Amino acid sequence: MSGLTVQDIVKPENLVYKKTDLMTDKTLSYCPGCGHGTAHRLIMEVIEELGKEHETIGVAPVGCSVLAYEFMNVDMQEAAHGRAPAVATAIKRVWPGKVVFTYQGDGDLAAIGTAETIHACNRGEKIVIVFINNGIYGMTGGQMAPTTLPGMKTSTSPYGREVVAMGNPLKITELVAQLPGTYFVTRQAVHTAVAVRKAKKALKKAFQNQIDGKPGLSFVEIVSNCNSGWKMTPVDANIWMEENMFPFYQLGDIKKDGQLIEKK
Amino acid sequence: MGELKLMKGNEALAEAAIRAGADAYFGYPITPQSEVIEYLMSEKPEERTGMVVLQAESEVASINMLYGAGGTGKKVMTSSSSPGISLMQEGLSYIAGAEIPCVVANVVRGGPGLGDIQPAQSDYFQAVKGGGHGDYRLIVLAPSSVQEMSDFVPLSFDLAFKYRTPVMIISDGLIGQMMEKVELFDQMDRLTDEEVIEKYPWATNGKPVGKERRILTSLDLDPHKLEKHNHHLQAKYREIEEKEVLSETLHCDDAEYIMVAYGSSARIAQKTIQLAREEGIKVGLIRPITLWPYPKKEIEKYVQKGIKGFLSVEMSMGQMVEDIRLVVEGRTKVEHFGRVGGVIHSPEEVLEALKQKLIGG
Numbered sequence: 001m002s003g004l005t006v007q008d009i010v011k012p013e014n015l016v017y018k019k020t021d022l023m024t025d026k027t028l029s030y031c032p033g034c035g036h037g038t039a040h041r042l043i044m045e046v047i048e049e050l051g052k053e054h055e056t057i058g059v060a061p062v063g064c065s066v067l068a069y070e071f072m073n074v075d076m077q078e079a080a081h082g083r084a085p086a087v088a089t090a091i092k093r094v095w096p097g098k099v100v101f102t103y104q105g106d107g108d109l110a111a112i113g114t115a116e117t118i119h120a121c122n123r124g125e126k127i128v129i130v131f132i133n134n135g136i137y138g139m140t141g142g143q144m145a146p147t148t149l150p151g152m153k154t155s156t157s158p159y160g161r162e163v164v165a166m167g168n169p170l171k172i173t174e175l176v177a178q179l180p181g182t183y184f185v186t187r188q189a190v191h192t193a194v195a196v197r198k199a200k201k202a203l204k205k206a207f208q209n210q211i212d213g214k215p216g217l218s219f220v221e222i223v224s225n226c227n228s229g230w231k232m233t234p235v236d237a238n239i240w241m242e243e244n245m246f247p248f249y250q251l252g253d254i255k256k257d258g259q260l261i262e263k264k
Numbered sequence: 265m266g267e268l269k270l271m272k273g274n275e276a277l278a279e280a281a282i283r284a285g286a287d288a289y290f291g292y293p294i295t296p297q298s299e300v301i302e303y304l305m306s307e308k309p310e311e312r313t314g315m316v317v318l319q320a321e322s323e324v325a326s327i328n329m330l331y332g333a334g335g336t337g338k339k340v341m342t343s344s345s346s347p348g349i350s351l352m353q354e355g356l357s358y359i360a361g362a363e364i365p366c367v368v369a370n371v372v373r374g375g376p377g378l379g380d381i382q383p384a385q386s387d388y389f390q391a392v393k394g395g396g397h398g399d400y401r402l403i404v405l406a407p408s409s410v411q412e413m414s415d416f417v418p419l420s421f422d423l424a425f426k427y428r429t430p431v432m433i434i435s436d437g438l439i440g441q442m443m444e445k446v447e448l449f450d451q452m453d454r455l456t457d458e459e460v461i462e463k464y465p466w467a468t469n470g471k472p473v474g475k476e477r478r479i480l481t482s483l484d485l486d487p488h489k490l491e492k493h494n495h496h497l498q499a500k501y502r503e504i505e506e507k508e509v510l511s512e513t514l515h516c517d518d519a520e521y522i523m524v525a526y527g528s529s530a531r532i533a534q535k536t537i538q539l540a541r542e543e544g545i546k547v548g549l550i551r552p553i554t555l556w557p558y559p560k561k562e563i564e565k566y567v568q569k570g571i572k573g574f575l576s577v578e579m580s581m582g583q584m585v586e587d588i589r590l591v592v593e594g595r596t597k598v599e600h601f602g603r604v605g606g607v608i609h610s611p612e613e614v615l616e617a618l619k620q621k622l623i624g625g
């Protein structure tokens with residue numbers, strides 16, 4: 001090995017990984033260690049691999065990923081807070097041959113946009129919804145989200161989420177899985193290499209369903225960290241996520257090919 | 265001559281949407297305009313022209329559906345009545361900011377709040393002053409007949425695409441519900457997908473090969489860029505004010521007094537003119553057809569001619585009257601008369617108001 005120079009290493013035949021051209025070269029606006037950037041990249045890799053660069057329209061939310069359109073190198077619309085599923089519904093209805101997806105946070109999708117989420121799912125819109133659940137409002141500075149865990153401290157639940165007064169965390173993914181309009185519902189993560197591979201497979205399946213005209217909506221939740229909002233280091237945030245978020249938001253497929261997966 | 269039909273205003277609006285080659289309608293039921301979506305559903309426009317019709321879960325959803333589909337270059341429309349239009353305000357602001365063409369019809373009912381389901385003109389401020397947040401304008405067209413409910417649909421689409429801006433057709437429960445003879449224009453072709461792609465390079469319908477992606481957003485975190493965008497929007501609005509004002513005058517040539525009224529109130533004012541002239545009172549009517557841009561020059565012309573006073577006749581507590589006063593600037597009398605809450609003024613009441621507020625006073 002000792003004889004290798006940099007020139008040898010960068011030879012094309014030695015290339016093992018390349019950033020997809022469907023991610024722009026703009027510096028991500030996300031905090032270091034945040035899952036948003038990884039999730040963006042996986043979606044773009046999937047669209048590239050499926051050869052749909054020129055036929056995809058993405059819908060960005062309001063939340064930390066409001067600027068998703070700066071990074072995703074496909075046609076994009078930036079929707080009002082919570083309304084991405086309505087925006088995407090209409091795009092798909094007038095361009096049924098195109099690939100349409102939304103990218104939304106938990107506040108966007110499960111609080112202000114609950115009606116749009118449920119009804120797009122219930123109508124079985126042939127779109128993909130990617131749902132980034134970090135249990136908090138990242139963008140606005142770490143307030144309580146509908147997904148915030150019981151007892152979890154946020155800036156609007158400074159003594160911890162008190163479920164009697166503030167309600168229980170909403171498992172909207174399990175909820176939409178019950179609707180006949182959803183075809184594929186899964187929960188993934190992107191904090192480790194293994195999780196990333198699984199999440200990418202799930203995303204690919206979701207987009208493939210849409211391309212194949214499968215009857216219904218594909219919904220991919222990604223449980224993600226918000227180290228800034230949780231006030232932890234990125235490493236601690238991932239550990240905390242594994243120990244606290246995953247037991248409540250269990251990873252894995254919930255519905256496949258239009259069928260709920262039986263829990264053993 | 266086009267096909268003649270006896271139709272409700274709401275039905276004429278719906279039929280005109282199909283004939284104008286609209287690609288989609290998204291809406292949520294509310295009286296007094298539910299006939300629009302009912303008519304569309306019964307006409308099966310999907311079969312007639314390929315037009316998509318979808319009942320949304322709310323007016324919030326409908327307006328955001330317009331954002332989505334309109335943003336892809338398709339011709340899209342919604343309709344609602346006052347409370348529903350209030351729900352759409354955030355979406356309209358986004359649409360104006362992102363410069364997405366679309367048409368929104370408001371068949372106004374009595375307010376505030378849930379109000380009632382009778383005709384009113386009390387959404388004037390909301391329509392012409394920009395009911396949502398930020399510095400933006402809607403082009404606002406006010407039909408005063410079932411015929412215009414039909415004719416203003418293709419006109420609205422033309423304006424919406426010419427300026428990449430939302431256009432509102434504002435009528436009221438009276439025009440929406442009444443039946444009149446209408447001459448329908450011939451079916452226009454819907455654009456093909458290829459034509460849409462070719463015609464509207466800004467539209468997000470899939471990144472063209474070898475070209476930059478398109479982004480539609482109303483966000484700019486750089487205040488200087490956002491300021492620049494605002495100046496761009498204002499320049500567009502000035503051009504619209506310069507080129508797109510529409511109004512009509514009736515018996516203004518020899519008039520000593522002028523009523524200013526739009527929509528249903530303009531119909532009523534016509535009868536008032538007749539009653540007044542039988543009594544020897546020389547009164548005329550200016551009917552703004554575009555409420556924004558407002559026919560300021562037309563009003564100014566009659567101020568210059570030395571008119572003795574203007575009476576704003578509107579089914580509101582006095583909204584449009586403010587725009588007349590902005591033109592007149594105290595040079596002559598400007599008064600308001602109108603019944604509200606769904607009560608429609610009679611021609612006799614208007615004449616009485618004219619006498620008391622302008623002539624006698």
Ligand SMILES: Cc1ncc(C[n+]2csc(CCOP(=O)(O)OP(=O)(O)O)c2C)c(N)n1
Nearest residue numbers: 062063064081105106107108136137138139
């Ligand atoms: C109508 C409206 N209400 C509130 C806001 C403020 N706001 C912006 S982002 C956000 C929460 C976003 O949280 P989430 O969807 O979880 O996304 P994250 O930032 O955590 O990824 C809120 C409340 C807004 N922009 N618009």
Ligand code: SF4
Nearest residue numbers: 030031034064138226
């Ligand atoms: S605030 Fe949270 S969600 Fe937002 S970029 Fe930072 S870590 Fe990510």
Ligand SMILES: [Mg+2]
Nearest residue numbers: 105106136138
């Ligand atoms: Mg969040």
